[in-house]
Amino acid sequence: MKHELKFTLNGQPYEIYIKPKTLLVEVLRDELGFTGTKRGCSSSSCGACTVMLNGASVKSCSILALQANGAEVVTVEGLAKGAELHPLQKAFLDHGAFQCGFCTAGMLMSARGLFEENATPDVMTIKEAIDGNICRCTGYNSIVRALTAVSKGEYKEES
Ligand code: FES
Ligand code: FES
Structure with missing residues (x-):
């Protein structure tokens, strides 16, 4: 059974339905296509999957996507402002x-x-x-x- 996930990603609202054990990195990359976030070890060791969750950096392979329900997530794609790099x-x-x-x-x-x-x-x-x-x-x-x-x-x- 799928669950609703509503969150803000790089300033835009998203609402999708996912399986409860889906990881945040899987939602970002596989469901929404934000492949700037990389998946290296999948065991919270390499940091390649780091994103911002409510203002703090977290490893998105160690977080269930549903834990981001209602949260604000920023990926590397959200750093630049248009053509202006961060x-x-x-x-x-x-x-x-x-x-x-x-x-x-x-x-x-x-x-x-x-x-x-x-x-x-x-x-x-x-x-x-x-x-x-x-x-x-x-x-x-x-x-x-x-x-x-x-x-x-x-x-x-x-x-
Ligand atoms: S993929 Fe290595 S810490 Fe997440
Ligand atoms: S792993 Fe190649 S630049 Fe860091």
């Missing part, structure tokens, strides 16, 4: 903070969660925030440099 995305581009890109959406969403809580995190705080995100291309130094530049105010959202 400051985090600009910083990643400028610092070459990705190689294959598989981890990038998750890294960006973990970073988004960090900056929601702390606009000027130090390097140690930045490293702790992305501790749950694995980059197999070992691009951590450039990722930390990009996030440090955001922390220093070098990238701002245009109003």
Whole structure:
């Protein structure tokens, strides 16, 4: 039997019917086509599936989609405003903070969660925030440099 799921995704309301054990990552990717969110380990270890749920970064492979009922979800597709990249995305581009890109959406969403809580995190705080995100291309130094530049105010959202 399917259950109703109503939630807001990247600012848009969605209403779908899903099986109760469907994971949030499955709804995002398979039901709604938001494939920017990646699925790596499916066991809450790699962070590739990280999204924002009510303002906090979460691993969407470890959450039942029905837990997001009534919630506000933001995926990597929700970062840019039209053609204007989010400051985090600009910083990643400028610092070459990705190689294959598989981890990038998750890294960006973990970073988004960090900056929601702390606009000027130090390097140690930045490293702790992305501790749950694995980059197999070992691009951590450039990722930390990009996030440090955001922390220093070098990238701002245009109003
Ligand atoms: S796919 Fe969710 S943490 Fe790896
Ligand atoms: S850029 Fe390839 S896994 Fe991180």
